[in-house]
Amino acid sequence: MYKIVEKRILAPDIKWYNIYAPQVAKKARAGQFVILxxxxxxxxIPLTIADYDREKGTVLVVFQEVGKTTKMLGMMQEGDELLDFVGPLGIPFELDNDIKNVVLIGGGVGIPAxxxxAKELFLEGKRxxxxxxxARNKDLLIMKEEMSAFSHEFYIATxxxxxxxxxxxxxxxxxLIDKKEKMDVVIAVGPPIMMKMVARTTRPYNIYIHL
Incomplete structure (x- = not known):
């Protein structure tokens, strides 16, 4: 069983759960996910790993209540336990060593992804x-402080x-493109229309993107 050790309400219908899962935390990497x-x-249901703490043995997941199962999940409280929490799954996203300038874009519940x-690259100190x-408005913005803490430059749009x-x-x-900001890669996660517009914006400048 996997205990919920921390619960936060980030925005309407968006929850933050830290789960005690030491074996998952031990191997987790950015870009991977769990199935719970x-x-x-x-x-x-698959959920992206939003963070992990190897020392505490915890894994962070952030989700939006959009169906029966996520609504049931959202009703759980600190101290409650999940039956299964399988992972880490998926292939971590790696960058070539010659990439030095990274732009990360998150929209809505794509921000935790x-x-x-951002945290991994910032702490490496090489890029x-x-x-x-x-987000649509300030009430739906999530993880502002966390993202800002691990970014050399940080911007918000509503x-x-x-x-x-x-x-x-x-x-x-x-x-940023108009100001000649150097961009070796743009990584974007969010609603399909957002990612489509990111691709359309970068295409004329031959900027490599990962969606």
Missing amino acids: RIYDKGER IYPK KVISIIG DDGSEGTKGFVTTVLQD
Whole structure:
């Protein structure tokens, strides 16, 4: 069994759970995921690993309540236990050594997916990390402090202008391109329309992107 040791409500229907899973934490890397199950006949759901602490043996997952299983998961409390928590799964995303300038873009619940990569790259100290996060409004922005702490430059965009730049993450991205900011790769995770617009923004400049 895998105990929920910390629960936070980040935004409406978006929850933060730190799970005690030392064997998963021991091997976890940025870009990987877990599959969890609440009870014996429950649905198995994949969630991105948003962070991990090898010393404490914990793994962070952040999720949005969008269906029956995630709503049930969201009702659980600190001290409750999950039946299964399998991982880490997937192949960690690696960067070539010649890449020195990285732009990470996260939209909505895509932000937790880019956070571990930002943290990993920042702590390595070999690359410049620029992070851009966005949401419809300031109440839906999540993990601002965490992303800011592991970014050399940090930007926010909201559709309504309630925080940061008014517009989309691509508004900020285009501004950085116009200012001749060096970008060896752009890594983006978020809604499909956001990733499509990131690809469209970078294409004329032959900037390598990973979606």
